[in-house]
Amino acid sequence: MIELDGIYTAYEGGDRPVIRDLSLRIGKGEFVIIGGPNGAGKTTLLESINGMVRVTHGSARVCGIDVRRAGCEVRKRVGYVIQNFSFDPFTPFTVEQAVMMGRYGRLGMLRRPGKADFDAAERAIRLVGIEDLTHKPIGTLSGGQQQKTLIAQNLAKEPDVLLLDEPFSNLDFQAREFVSGILSGLVEKGTPVVIVSHAFDDLPDRDIRMIIMEDGQVKGDITCAPAEVKDVVRFSIGRSAVAVN
Numbered sequence: 633m634i635e636l637d638g639i640y641t642a643y644e645g646g647d648r649p650v651i652r653d654l655s656l657r658i659g660k661g662e663f664v665i666i667g668g669p670n671g672a673g674k675t676t677l678l679e680s681i682n683g684m685v686r687v688t689h690g691s692a693r694v695c696g697i698d699v700r701r702a703g704c705e706v707r708k709r710v711g712y713v714i715q716n717f718s719f720d721p722f723t724p725f726t727v728e729q730a731v732m733m734g735r736y737g738r739l740g741m742l743r744r745p746g747k748a749d750f751d752a753a754e755r756a757i758r759l760v761g762i763e764d765l766t767h768k769p770i771g772t773l774s775g776g777q778q779q780k781t782l783i784a785q786n787l788a789k790e791p792d793v794l795l796l797d798e799p800f801s802n803l804d805f806q807a808r809e810f811v812s813g814i815l816s817g818l819v820e821k822g823t824p825v826v827i828v829s830h831a832f833d834d835l836p837d838r839d840i841r842m843i844i845m846e847d848g849q850v851k852g853d854i855t856c857a858p859a860e861v862k863d864v865v866r867f868s869i870g871r872s873a874v875a876v877n
């Protein structure tokens with residue numbers, strides 16, 4: 633599903649690549665956490681996978697599509713929940729409309745949403761448990777409620793791969809458990825789920841592949857039980873990299 637071979641990634645104007653000679657393969661039904669210290673390149677890795685940041689060298693293929701040539705096509709197939717995104721208070725659309733935007737990649741230019749699109753959006757809203765917010769303007773919601781809406785938007789997309797950057801950061805304890813269960817369900821159906829996180833509580837009860845990054849490279853890659861994740865991180869990069877809840 634995700635095939636990266638010797639990739640380098642650079643930001644416009646950056647004096648050196650952020651990701652350097654990184655190779656990684658992630659297959660169907662894997663639950664992957666990318667950990668590592670601040671600035672290690674975790675977000676940049678997610679954005680290299682979906683073509684939001686330019687891969688300058690190496691080969692990057694996602695769902696069989698060349699990310700360097702057809703990033704737009706990749707983004708139609710890949711869900712991405714951005715870190716700490718917050719909507720302007722005057723954003724002129726409701727939760728329902730925001731979730732429906734998850735369908736736009738599938739719809740294509742100038743096509744109107746049909747029954748399948750409305751059904752997918754409604755399912756996602758129900759799954760995340762935000763039915764009571766459906767008609768509220770998105771900019772008036774709390775950080776956690778906006779985060780849930782973004783997750784629902786990406787579920788409505790029915791992505792082939794789901795990437796999430798710090799998905800638990802704005803969520804309360806109950807919501808974390810809930811979202812964790814949703815992600816686990818996706819993995820069960822074969823969708824690879826890749827999250828960047830510093831928080832290692834409330835993880836799905838399944839094998840977790842931990843990829844540890846440091847300075848733009850993969851420093852460790854190990855599959856373990858959820859209860860072992862914190863120890864793997866402490867051992868790999870030190871106590872400070874494990875967030876205290």
Ligand SMILES: Nc1ncnc2c1ncn2[C@@H]1O[C@H](COP(=O)(O)OP(=O)(O)OP(=O)(O)O)[C@@H](O)[C@H]1O
Binds near residue numbers: 646670671673675677
């Ligand atoms: N838009 C940008 N333009 C230039 N450099 C950037 C940009 N975004 C990130 N960087 C640089 O890339 C490096 C890696 O950043 P990145 O956000 O990928 O790290 P991270 O591991 O996700 O960090 P954190 O845990 O703090 O979120 C940092 O040195 C950062 O300054």
